[in-house]
Amino acid sequence: MVVGEDRSGGHADEAQEVADRLHGAAIHLLRRLRTEDVESGLTAPRLSALSVIVFGGPVTLGELAAAEQVRPPTVSRLVRDLEQGGLVTVEPDDTDRRIRRVRATPRGSLLLIEGKARRVQRLAQDLRALTGRERRTLREATAILERILHPEGRPGPGGD
Amino acid sequence: MVVGEDRSGGHADEAQEVADRLHGAAIHLLRRLRTEDVESGLTAPRLSALSVIVFGGPVTLGELAAAEQVRPPTVSRLVRDLEQGGLVTVEPDDTDRRIRRVRATPRGSLLLIEGKARRVQRLAQDLRALTGRERRTLREATAILERILHPEGRPGPGGD
DNA sequence: CTGATTACTTAGCACAACTAAATATATTCG
DNA sequence: CGAATATATTTAGTTGTGCTAAGTAATCAG
Numbered sequence: 001m002v003v004g005e006d007r008s009g010g011h012a013d014e015a016q017e018v019a020d021r022l023h024g025a026a027i028h029l030l031r032r033l034r035t036e037d038v039e040s041g042l043t044a045p046r047l048s049a050l051s052v053i054v055f056g057g058p059v060t061l062g063e064l065a066a067a068e069q070v071r072p073p074t075v076s077r078l079v080r081d082l083e084q085g086g087l088v089t090v091e092p093d094d095t096d097r098r099i100r101r102v103r104a105t106p107r108g109s110l111l112l113i114e115g116k117a118r119r120v121q122r123l124a125q126d127l128r129a130l131t132g133r134e135r136r137t138l139r140e141a142t143a144i145l146e147r148i149l150h151p152e153g154r155p156g157p158g159g160d
Numbered sequence: 161m162v163v164g165e166d167r168s169g170g171h172a173d174e175a176q177e178v179a180d181r182l183h184g185a186a187i188h189l190l191r192r193l194r195t196e197d198v199e200s201g202l203t204a205p206r207l208s209a210l211s212v213i214v215f216g217g218p219v220t221l222g223e224l225a226a227a228e229q230v231r232p233p234t235v236s237r238l239v240r241d242l243e244q245g246g247l248v249t250v251e252p253d254d255t256d257r258r259i260r261r262v263r264a265t266p267r268g269s270l271l272l273i274e275g276k277a278r279r280v281q282r283l284a285q286d287l288r289a290l291t292g293r294e295r296r297t298l299r300e301a302t303a304i305l306e307r308i309l310h311p312e313g314r315p316g317p318g319g320d
Numbered sequence: 321c322t323g324a325t326t327a328c329t330t331a332g333c334a335c336a337a338c339t340a341a342a343t344a345t346a347t348t349c350g
Numbered sequence: 351c352g353a354a355t356a357t358a359t360t361t362a363g364t365t366g367t368g369c370t371a372a373g374t375a376a377t378c379a380g
Contacts, residue, residue, distance in 0.1 A: 021302040025309075026186045032309050062356090071339060073338080139178050149286060222326090
């Protein structure tokens with residue numbers, strides 16, 4: 001755990017400090033980006049669930065419940081509402097008719113993808129004001145981040 | 161998502177690509193950090209309000225309403241609940257007795273600060289596995305980020 | 321002092337999201 | 351077959367957040 005490898009002569013724990021600032025930056029970043037989400041017309045839980053459905057292929061309600069960490073009834077209603085909005089379709093499983101599989105409609109996928117595009121667009125605009133060097137620093141930083149915190153895991157929702 | 165950035169000999173839109181990756185990284189980062197928040201026992205609006213109170217010094221209810229972008233009655237109730245939980249205290253203003261100032265209790269501050277520490281701690285641990293050069297890249301990146309997306313805004317809440 | 325404004329509260333409504341408990345139905349296994 | 355198990359739904363209720371409308375109380379402007 002504690003690896004005193006701070007040879008840079010800085011203060012006690014450089015990692016701690018960078019983590020702290022990174023934390024703040026991520027919060028501010030997403031805070032700004034999230035404002036674009038309102039336009040989707042979906043609430044956060046629905047957006048999150050839709051994301052799992054879009055990127056996670058057809059999923060059963062049970063899987064969705066596990067992914068979203070909610071109880072079955074919550075998912076039932078959630079899916080019903082998404083279905084009513086034309087964003088997902090539900091089909092029975094061929095071999096096990098207890099199971100219902102949820103799949104995103106083209107409209108559901110589009111809504112999510114466009115939402116993300118809106119978010120990213122906003123950020124890209126800010127990035128154009130930077131120097132090439134600064135952008136490269138950001139690029140390198142994201143690569144590092146993705147490496148350390150996304151070894152394996154479920155696809156991230158468009159949530160926040 | 162964003163791909164074809166190479167077909168015209170150069171980067172069609174480097175900013176767009178970096179934005180896309182940054183977006184993904186921020187989502188994954190907060191996804192990880194946010195799991196720690198559940199332990200606070202507070203809901204997102206309360207956590208956010210408490211953060212404004214803790215870091216924004218004593219604030220009036222009106223200021224809090226403006227910061228959180230909600231109507232006065234919503235804040236009244238929010239503060240009442242926080243007060244009931246022993247996380248904040250409310251005092252009248254000396255010169256203007258219509259005004260009520262909200263201040264965090266030691267327990268309220270501690271809850272927030274420890275919550276943040278929990279979040280950051282996890283990340284700091286990952287960062288210790290990096291080289292000094294990589295950490296420096298991350299540090300520079302956060303500085304750039306904070307600069308472009310936090311020109312002069314209100315203090316950021318610890319919510320996400 | 322009177323009237324308008326400001327700061328906040330109270331009361332009541334609506335709604336989203338969650339839950340536990342009680343089903344209904346389908347599958348699996350002894 | 352029949353019992354246990356698994357999947358999802360329905361029912362009924364809670365919690366939390368937000369709103370508006372209407373009220374109280376303090377301050378300010380004339």
